[in-house]
Amino acid sequence: MARRQAPEINAGSMADIAFLLLIFFLVTTTMDVDTGLTRRLPPPIEEPLEDIPEVKQRNVFQVLVNANDDLLVEGEPMDISNLREEAKNFIVGDPNFQDPEMPEGKLTPLPILGEVMVSKQIVSLQNDRGTSYDMYIKVQNELVAAYNEVRDEFAQRKFGKTVKQLEKDAELSEKAEMQLDVVKDFYPQRISEAEPKNVGE
């Protein structure tokens, strides 16, 4: 018997099948990149601390948000649009650390700069259970923005680069990495959230 030749497969409908699949994936694809504010929670407290370290009033930038989304900053009502500027003023503080309203300085050894006075600033944030999530994110955002802007200005002044540039360069050069550390250590991001108080439980 003569061997039959294998018939060629008709590939004409391949495109149709591929199109079908393509359309399926096109429709199901969601291309949103997940972005957000990254934060770190404080570790859990096992027992109530006996001696809570005292923090002087002048070192604390107090931000309170009530259930009506009103802000009280350092005892004064404030609009959210002014928060960033106020926070920046506080974080930078008085260059000589003499102003009794502004945070104190602490002698700290840093790479490159040597022993310098670093502000003991802390930002304290307390919100009510009824505060809206939107407002909370806004406040958090403004506080982070204040730190970022202060750091940026400092990095520009000292090293002639923004923090973003430093971060980019840090992957390649050790010097940039050290400079980045200096910037972060000079203005450490201290946003403390008050322990929630359970009143009716």
Place this chain on the structure above:
Amino acid sequence: MSKFKKKKAGGSPGISTASLPDIVFMLLFFFMVSTVMREVTLKVEVKRPKATEVNKLERKSLVSYIYIGAPKKSFQDQFGTADRIQLNDAFATKNDIIQFVEAEREQRNPAEVPLMTFSFKADVDAEMGIVTDVKQELRKANALKINYSTYKTDNILE
């Protein structure tokens, strides 16, 4: 006498479609690779807030999501309109968080557990009370890396 023949007038030559499947396959592979299938069906309404100082969430495989918001319309007759927590595919209470954290950890490589992030996908209109509760539970479970999922904008104050 001319050396060059005049082209035949009229009648456009048919475009070859032989490479069409290749092009389509190329697109297909691109979309197949970039597609992330949605793992959960949302039972709560989540409209994320906006922020300017956002970071990108890297290593998506190490991120677990906690959804907070009011139940969707179809669930409202059963669950009411107060804010609820959703973990995976079901409504949950704050007491389920620790268990959820443990379950999520078990699915990951032990070496990568410290790098895990818990991302809050909460609604703009949610109240902070429930978010604070979840945060406290996460602290108890020692899951300290968190992220508030937001959209990126240039100005949040308007």
